[in-house]
Amino acid sequence: MPEYNCRVLTPQGQVIKSRMEDSSRLSCIRRLKRNGLTPISVKPVLISTTSSKKKTGNTTRARNIKPSASTYYVPRRIQEKSKSKKAGSGFWAILTSDVGEGKKVSSRDIRVFTQNFYLLKKANFNNIHALSTVIQTTESPRLRLILEDILAGVESGEYMYTTMEYYSNVFPYIYINMIKVGELSGSLERSLEQAVEYLENSDTLRKRVKKIVLPNLIMFFGLIIGTIVAVIVGVPMLKGIFDSVGSHKQLPVITMWLYNTTMFLRNVWYVPVGIIVIACGIFYLWVSSPKGRYDFDYFKYTMPIFGKLLYLLDFSRLMQCTLLNLQNGMRIQDALEVSKSVVKNTVMMSMVETSINNIFVGQSWIEPFDEAKLGDAMCTEMLKIGMQTDLPEMIAKMLEYVESDINNTLEKIMKVLPEIAYLFVGVVLIFFVCAVLVPCISLYMGDWMFDAYSDDIDISL
Numbered sequence: 094m095p096e097y098n099c100r101v102l103t104p105q106g107q108v109i110k111s112r113m114e115d116s117s118r119l120s121c122i123r124r125l126k127r128n129g130l131t132p133i134s135v136k137p138v139l140i141s142t143t144s145s146k147k148k149t150g151n152t153t154r155a156r157n158i159k160p161s162a163s164t165y166y167v168p169r170r171i172q173e174k175s176k177s178k179k180a181g182s183g184f185w186a187i188l189t190s191d192v193g194e195g196k197k198v199s200s201r202d203i204r205v206f207t208q209n210f211y212l213l214k215k216a217n218f219n220n221i222h223a224l225s226t227v228i229q230t231t232e233s234p235r236l237r238l239i240l241e242d243i244l245a246g247v248e249s250g251e252y253m254y255t256t257m258e259y260y261s262n263v264f265p266y267i268y269i270n271m272i273k274v275g276e277l278s279g280s281l282e283r284s285l286e287q288a289v290e291y292l293e294n295s296d297t298l299r300k301r302v303k304k305i306v307l308p309n310l311i312m313f314f315g316l317i318i319g320t321i322v323a324v325i326v327g328v329p330m331l332k333g334i335f336d337s338v339g340s341h342k343q344l345p346v347i348t349m350w351l352y353n354t355t356m357f358l359r360n361v362w363y364v365p366v367g368i369i370v371i372a373c374g375i376f377y378l379w380v381s382s383p384k385g386r387y388d389f390d391y392f393k394y395t396m397p398i399f400g401k402l403l404y405l406l407d408f409s410r411l412m413q414c415t416l417l418n419l420q421n422g423m424r425i426q427d428a429l430e431v432s433k434s435v436v437k438n439t440v441m442m443s444m445v446e447t448s449i450n451n452i453f454v455g456q457s458w459i460e461p462f463d464e465a466k467l468g469d470a471m472c473t474e475m476l477k478i479g480m481q482t483d484l485p486e487m488i489a490k491m492l493e494y495v496e497s498d499i500n501n502t503l504e505k506i507m508k509v510l511p512e513i514a515y516l517f518v519g520v521v522l523i524f525f526v527c528a529v530l531v532p533c534i535s536l537y538m539g540d541w542m543f544d545a546y547s548d549d550i551d552i553s554l
Contacts, residue, residue: 095245096138097121101130108133116249119256198263200299202233204292206240207268211285220247220281239263252276267291267414267435278421287417298406298499305507309514316521347527383439390438394467398509402502404467407436409495411445416488425484426452440465469498 097118099111109130115121118135125132206227213223224244231237239260246256254273257264268288275284358365379385394404414435418428426449433445444465448458459480463473472491479487 098134098136098138099125100133100135101125102133104129112138117246117251117256118259119246119251120249198233198236198239200292200296202231202236203264203268204289204296206231206236207285207289207292211282211289214282214285220253236263265295267410267432270414270431270435271417274417274421274423280421284417291413301503305503305510309510312514313517316518347524387439387443390440393438394440398506398513402499402506403438404441405495405499405502407438407441408462408468408472409492409499410435411441412488412492412495416485416492419485419488425458429458440467469494 095117096112096114099113099121101109101111103109113121113124115124118137121135122132125135209227209230210223213226218226221244224240224247228237228240228244231240242259243253243256247253252273254269254276257269257272261269268291271284271288271291272281275281380389394400396403411432414432415425415428418431419425423431429445429449429452433442433449436442444461447461451460452458457477457480459473459476462468462476463470472495475487475491475494476484479485479491
């Protein structure tokens, strides 16, 4: 049985260290709390293994477990790799590899694991047998360690989702909620199928957004960097050439203004840097305040171009999780309560909280979404009809409409972004031609040479 090093706080305020055996970390924490002790940290005692066979205890090393607002404890991330330089086999060999450097678990790794686990469950594998089989075919070393920890919890009688909640930085919240609902309702196979579909749709949408945004961002920053380099290097070089030959011709006004500005910024570079740092600090303090965070999140939903898309994505994610909970027998208030943590935007969370409060006082839970005027009126109307007929079925139809609306919004962004990018490119090119290319052409054509030597010719005559 696994052993754990525990630091606990007694009711008298004393900090005590001890070692105890238990089937899993979560069970150990519950046991300490039942004895009236407050856990400060619970770390597994790691023992080097010489084979890669299945472990029987939690094998993941975690940081100090810190109390959260809920009834369980969530470690922030996997602890640093072992300081031992011995490249042994089994768990220690994995720790001393690239997983110790903090290599992330990709969405593809989670999707492949879910697909394989779903296929094994369809083949009537039990959870322990399915997890043991999937672990052997998992490519990611870090995900393999996490799955071994999940397997240890299942072998000790815990649900899979209780261990997944420790790794909320790896598994999306809606994914954990799907597994939780499936295990508690006895429909894990159906939940896995929905999880696979959700992960595939999320990856597809993420790739589409990247395909739209990344090329325009690269072009935008490339032009800015190119212009800055041309201004800092090219303009002073041209000015030096004109001065060195004694030409009386003056550079264009815009070029001289650019040259003087560049020289000024070179001498007092700390002023703009300080302004930027102060502005970032003020913005951070503003966003850290509750009102500032709410106003900034509201701006995200109302900003040009991307505002509607951000709202639709959060609303779709919220309704998908709510639909899953309703299909598994939850009441609407419980479904909303569980689903509200899927989104991080405080505006959306406040609307959900208001909806839950409206249910308790006998008012419509759809009213906050309707009054916000952030989404399409058709969505709220479909929800109202669903309350009079079949709500899960109507939410499913509404999600189809929201998905089509997201696709239409993406198509509009695909049309608008290139136009904005080309407008910006045109302005930058005009500025670049006037400030840099015109003096270069004048230099190449040789007018400055005749002007520079005109005085010498007059003297010789």
